[in-house]
Amino acid sequence: MxxxxxxxxxxxxxxxxxxxxxxxxxxxxxxxxxxxxxxxxxxxxxxxxxxxxxxxxxxxxxxxxxxxxxxxxxxxxxxxxxxxxxxxxxxxxxxxxxxxxxxxxxxxxxxxxxxxxxxxxxxxxxxxxxxxxxxxxxxxxxxxxxxxxxxxxxxxxxxxxxxxxxxxxxxxxxxxxxxxxxxxxxxxxxxxIDTALEPAQVETIHNAIVSVPGVKSAHMLRTRKLGNEAAADVHIQVAPRISVSEGHQIADEVYRAVMSSMSTLRDVTVHVDPENDEEQLRTVGLPLRPDVTEHIRAAWADQPELAAIEQVGLHYLGGRIHITVTLRLDDEHDGAYLNQRAVELSELVRGRPGMEDQLGEVLILYRGRTRNVQPGFDHAR
Known part of the structure; x- marks a missing residue:
């Protein structure tokens, strides 16, 4: 024309x-x-x-x-x-x-x-x-x-x-x-040069993010124009001890909410944080799972509970590693004995040299019955 x-x-x-x-x-x-x-x-x-x-x-x-x-x-x-x-x-x-x-x-x-x-x-x-x-x-x-x-x-x-x-x-x-x-x-x-969207549009995206259940806060929201479309990425903070799958589910819901809030959005990237960025900086350099599980093995080398480990859960929070070890329940002992052993096992992990300043809470749990679970250190929680 x-x-x-x-x-x-x-x-x-x-x-x-x-x-x-x-x-x-x-x-x-x-x-x-x-x-x-x-x-x-x-x-x-x-x-x-x-x-x-x-x-x-x-x-x-x-x-x-x-x-x-x-x-x-x-x-x-x-x-x-x-x-x-x-x-x-x-x-x-x-x-x-x-x-x-x-x-x-x-x-x-x-x-x-x-x-x-x-x-x-x-x-x-x-x-x-x-x-x-x-x-x-x-x-x-x-x-x-x-x-x-x-x-x-x-x-x-x-x-x-x-x-x-x-x-x-x-x-x-x-x-x-x-x-x-x-x-x-x-x-x-x-x-x-990746100029951001208009403030009103950014506010619309932010409101869509924080409206999703499970999102405690949103930060580092960045937007940029791509011709007649746009892209965004954001960090959301969720409860620190939820599972990986729940955090992923919340992130998926954030993605859908943001994409629905603005028809011109082509892509949204959601990063899940368990705590605010200032606290997360303190966890930089902490040992990963292979080193932590080896530390537990060494601490419990002569303990019978080493063979009863079902799961080891790690949480990196507040600049420390918080450990949760789940053991198969020994029906031969009463609750008082098991509680006492949990305290002793926790102290063994804490007391072994190498990670004294890096460990936070060490929690020992017992599971009465398990199905289709292979025991060992390879199962994260």
Missing amino acids: GATVNSLLAVTQIVSGWLFQSQALIADGVHTLSDLISDGVVLFAAGKASASPDQDHPYGHGRIETLATIVVGLLLALAAIGIAWAAGQRLIAWETLTGPAAPALAFAVLTLVAKEGLYQYTVRVARRIQSPLLQANAWHHRSDAISSLVVLVGIGGALAGWPWLDSVAALIVAIFILHMAWRLIFNSAAEL
């Missing part, structure tokens, strides 16, 4: 401007020609940007629209500089200026009507599909319409006896185009 209209207008404006001696009309024709080129960039970019994510572009191809918008802005800037140069040259020799012929006024009116109609059509499509590139192109058409209005006034003034107004109109058109070019380039460049 835009390409067809601009093709006809460019030829009409340049030819009529040449025939009827209107620099403003020729300048507007060159401006229209730049629109035709930009429409080609839009069609190319829209096709590429809609491609599905692939191995080399896991976040999709939305940034192609951003790059294309910058190209449109550069084309506008080049057209504006060319028009301004030509108008300035004519104004320097204003004594020799001659006004345009009367038919130029009719072509200026025709151009204005066509450009405004093209803007109205394009902006409706852009809002429907939420495309910033089409929105930019729509404002490009609006700038054309306004510049055509300036051309109309300039030609009218020239016909009324002020021939220099035709060149002044061309210069005004150039300045207006240059301003629009700067806005397009600046906004697209901001997107290329």
